[in-house]
Amino acid sequence: MATDTESGSPPASAEAPRVIVHADMDAFYAAVEQLDDPALRGRPVLVGGRGPRSVVATASYEARPFGVGSAMPMAVALRRVPDAVVVPPRFDRYKAISRGVMGVFAEFAPEVESLSLDEAFLDATETAARFDGPADLGRRLKAAVREVTGGLSVSVGISATKFVAKVASDFHKPDGLTIVPPDEARRFLAPLPVSRLWGAGPKTAARIEALGLRTIGQVAHADDATLAPLGRMGPHFRQLARGIDPRAVISHREPKSIGWERTLESDIRGRAAIEPLLVAAADAVADRLGRARRLAGGVRVKLKDSEFQIATRQCALPQPVDDAGPLLAAARRLLDQFDLGRAYRLVGLTGYDLVAADEPVQLPLFPWH
Numbered sequence: 001m002a003t004d005t006e007s008g009s010p011p012a013s014a015e016a017p018r019v020i021v022h023a024d025m026d027a028f029y030a031a032v033e034q035l036d037d038p039a040l041r042g043r044p045v046l047v048g049g050r051g052p053r054s055v056v057a058t059a060s061y062e063a064r065p066f067g068v069g070s071a072m073p074m075a076v077a078l079r080r081v082p083d084a085v086v087v088p089p090r091f092d093r094y095k096a097i098s099r100g101v102m103g104v105f106a107e108f109a110p111e112v113e114s115l116s117l118d119e120a121f122l123d124a125t126e127t128a129a130r131f132d133g134p135a136d137l138g139r140r141l142k143a144a145v146r147e148v149t150g151g152l153s154v155s156v157g158i159s160a161t162k163f164v165a166k167v168a169s170d171f172h173k174p175d176g177l178t179i180v181p182p183d184e185a186r187r188f189l190a191p192l193p194v195s196r197l198w199g200a201g202p203k204t205a206a207r208i209e210a211l212g213l214r215t216i217g218q219v220a221h222a223d224d225a226t227l228a229p230l231g232r233m234g235p236h237f238r239q240l241a242r243g244i245d246p247r248a249v250i251s252h253r254e255p256k257s258i259g260w261e262r263t264l265e266s267d268i269r270g271r272a273a274i275e276p277l278l279v280a281a282a283d284a285v286a287d288r289l290g291r292a293r294r295l296a297g298g299v300r301v302k303l304k305d306s307e308f309q310i311a312t313r314q315c316a317l318p319q320p321v322d323d324a325g326p327l328l329a330a331a332r333r334l335l336d337q338f339d340l341g342r343a344y345r346l347v348g349l350t351g352y353d354l355v356a357a358d359e360p361v362q363l364p365l366f367p368w369h
């Protein structure tokens with residue numbers, strides 16, 4: 001199937017930078033509590049238990065200037081901020097809001113790798129051309145999150161690698177938007193302390209500093225002999241320090257099938273009544289296959305009759321597809337195998353046996369500057 005990009009755009013280059021977004025909700029649990037209870041707004045809030053071994057899950061920004069943060073014993077936090085309000089966590093509520101936030105992320109990028117309830121990487125390389133550059137992408141993403149949550153802020157970093165995007169999202173928290181064009185990544189990283197290197201915990205950071213390397217820029221310039229005491233970690237950190245990070249954004253759940261179905265307000269009967277729904281279903285499934293960059297190797301049709309009996313018929317396709325045409329053709333043939341004299345109240349179509357669409361992806365032009 002011809003696409004717009006094949007006719008107009010120059011061929012994709014393997015060198016074209018990716019567009020990676022790291023989005024991190026600001027003080028998420030505490031912000032949700034302040035959203036739900038206006039009396040908590042503007043006050044230091046510590047989400048966590050009150051027991052002797054309890055720790056702070058999240059501190060609101062009002063509490064942070066006192067040196068209070070996540071994983072600190074609650075007793076210590078309360079000594080530092082005696083007038084803080086302690087709120088027990090409500091994970092069901094956080095999960096519900098998180099679902100909305102992740103749904104927004106999925107509208108902006110086909111690949112979303114969630115790291116926790118409040119944090120995700122997005123690979124927006126393919127969708128970037130929808131936006132007028134990274135600032136526009138970031139502003140729209142932030143506005144959409146604020147909208148879906150009823151007022152919560154998210155900090156966003158955008159660059160060409162996961163590492164730089166993650167550092168960038170933390171750069172102007174809260175409510176930040178930091179864009180690091182790929183050709184500025186090294187300069188952006190250079191002054192930062194080595195503790196910001198991804199994967200360098202306090203012990204590793206201390207080992208790097210013991211080599212006389214205090215900034216990421218110094219690691220970027222370090223020679224093999226200097227880095228030798230770090231073993232294989234040395235070259236790895238040097239690559240990161242140079243803004244080189246080939247790790248891909250990987251959605252955790254690869255769909256096994258993609259389906260569409262509709263329950264009808266009144267029962268329908270006969271091929272002429274069912275086929276228009278299959279047309280809509282084939283279009284919807286093809287669209288979702290395309291966005292997921294998957295091809296379906298088989299088609300399944302599902303009909304539920306007025307007695308709630310479900311019947312399914314399926315067949316393999318001659319070759320995996322993401323086009324509505326072959327999906328619909330197969331579904332129409334499958335209809336022959338149903339009792340079309342019955343009254344049906346639900347029609348569904350599913351593409352299954354999904355495989356990755358491995359044709360080269362056309363990378364759209366994205367004005368970084």
Ligand SMILES: [Mg+2]
Binds near residue numbers: 118119
């Ligand atoms: Mg967060």
